[in-house]
Amino acid sequence: MFRKIFNFIKKAALWFFAVSIFLVIVFRFVPVPFTPLMGFRFIENTFDDKTVYFDHDWVPLDRISPNLQKAVIASEDATFIDHYGFDLNAIEKAMKANKKGKKLRGGSTISQQTAKNVFLWQGRSWIRKGLEAYFTVLIEIFWTKERIMEVYLNSIEMGNGVYGAQAASRHWYSKDANQLTKREAAGIAAILPNPRKYEASYSSAYINKRKSRIVSGMRRVKLEY
Secondary structure (H helix, E strand, C coil): CHHHHHHHHHHHHHHHHHHHHHHHHHCCCCCCCCCHHHHHHHHHHHHCCCCCCCEECCCCHHHCCHHHHHHHHHHHCCCCCCCCCCCHHHHHHHHHHHHCCCCCCCCCCHHHHHHHHHHCCCCCCHHHHHHHHHHHHHHHHHCCHHHHHHHHHHHCEEECCEECHHHHHHHHHCCCHHHCCHHHHHHHHHCCCCCCCCCCCCCCHHHHHHHHHHHHHHCCCCCCC
16 A cells, blocks of 8 residues: 555655656746736636736847836846856845844745746745755746746736736836836836836836836846846
8 A cells, every 4th residue: 555655655756857848848948828826816806806917028138128028137136147046145135134024025036937837836835845946946047037027028027917028018108118218117126026016117116216226126136148
């Protein structure tokens, strides 16, 4: 009995590793058409009887303004170019802040956020965090930094029903992603902690302050992938 259970678990684990590595390799070259979060939001809005809005238009990285790339690095992950998926200093600071009862901080890098958005569900369970770490290692091994940034900027939520840089640029500024100014790019980056609550254009005083800090931080970012 126990041998059968062990063999089943062993086979399931092997299948999981094989399928996960296969998907990571496929998405190294193929645009990500849909993410678990997109599906969750669709179901959530449907059951809450809210307007179901969905806008997602994949564009290659060379059609996304360098301003937006710099803005998300300055805002979300200052060491993105140099780390191997994890920012240990940010994780340590987040753990200390959380222990002190301060506002919860994630400490997640752009690589971790990409792994979570593309392959996993939302949540804070240890199982999900463990899988997030696993997929983060995989994409750092099989993808380039440019690819991670490309998938990140094409997949993340940037407004209510708005996913990716191109959809966000049109939604907030009525222009393509390659035309974003520094201030506009900072506006999109500024709302990423809660893109369904805040607005990139016609922003609140809080978001405008974040924009200014991000624009200042962008001066220190060099896109040397």
